[in-house]
Amino acid sequence: GAVVSQHPSRVICKSGTSVKIECRSLDFQATTMFWYRQFPKQSLMLMATSNEGSKATYEQGVEKDKFLINHASLTLSTLTVTSAHPEDSSFYICSAWRDIAYEQYFGPGTRLTVT
Amino acid sequence: AQSVSQHNHHVILSEAASLELGCNYSYGGTVNLFWYVQYPGQHLQLLLKYFSGDPLVKGIKGFEAEFIKSKFSFNLRKPSVQWSDTAEYFCAVMDGLTGGGNKLTFGTGTQLKVEL
Numbered sequence: 017g018a019v020v021s022q023h024p025s026r027v028i029c030k031s032g033t034s035v036k037i038e039c040r041s042l043d044f045q046a047t048t049m050f051w052y053r054q055f056p057k058q059s060l061m062l063m064a065t066s067n068e069g070s071k072a073t074y075e076q077g078v079e080k081d082k083f084l085i086n087h088a089s090l091t092l093s094t095l096t097v098t099s100a101h102p103e104d105s106s107f108y109i110c111s112a113w114r115d116i117a118y119e120q121y122f123g124p125g126t127r128l129t130v131t
Numbered sequence: 132a133q134s135v136s137q138h139n140h141h142v143i144l145s146e147a148a149s150l151e152l153g154c155n156y157s158y159g160g161t162v163n164l165f166w167y168v169q170y171p172g173q174h175l176q177l178l179l180k181y182f183s184g185d186p187l188v189k190g191i192k193g194f195e196a197e198f199i200k201s202k203f204s205f206n207l208r209k210p211s212v213q214w215s216d217t218a219e220y221f222c223a224v225m226d227g228l229t230g231g232g233n234k235l236t237f238g239t240g241t242q243l244k245v246e247l
Contacts (some may be wrong), residue, residue, distance in 0.1 A: 057240075102161065119165070120235060
């Protein structure tokens, strides 16, 4: 089956610093990737849609200047959390849209802790 | 805007018991419906999906779901659960029309625990 990876799986950073999370589709090309945030015991909240070669589309209430998304190639999207604060601590999950299967394939997630 | 409700937040069953997890959505247009499972420490995996046709959809690992349009529901079922089914289950809805951006709206999830 289609595989999506995320790196790193866990990251701890200090308040005020930036952290980059990578999402890769390993065996298929994805023109569209999605970034979600999942709080403990809660559902996945869509943050933004990442489109290869164009600007990301952010959901209402998501700060685009804080959560920078770059879809540099058909297999890689990155999420950079800028000037991180403790309230940004969360589980971030990406997914990649596979046209042929008409579904999203999910990465394993990245646990971000901001101290 | 779409919304998805999963009424059961925590379900505990004994092995071999039957399972039904509720999922209701609010959206007046054409929808595509999904059930995902998240095993402890693992990524979300697709159990089954419905786009059109037979409203009774069969998925992996013995799961099935029935789309009832009049009730805006897409409940997940399994006749006999196993301990290995312990996981979190998410219902999700996608706008079925082109231009919807293939975005998913997730329900809050149901934590299923199967006891031996």
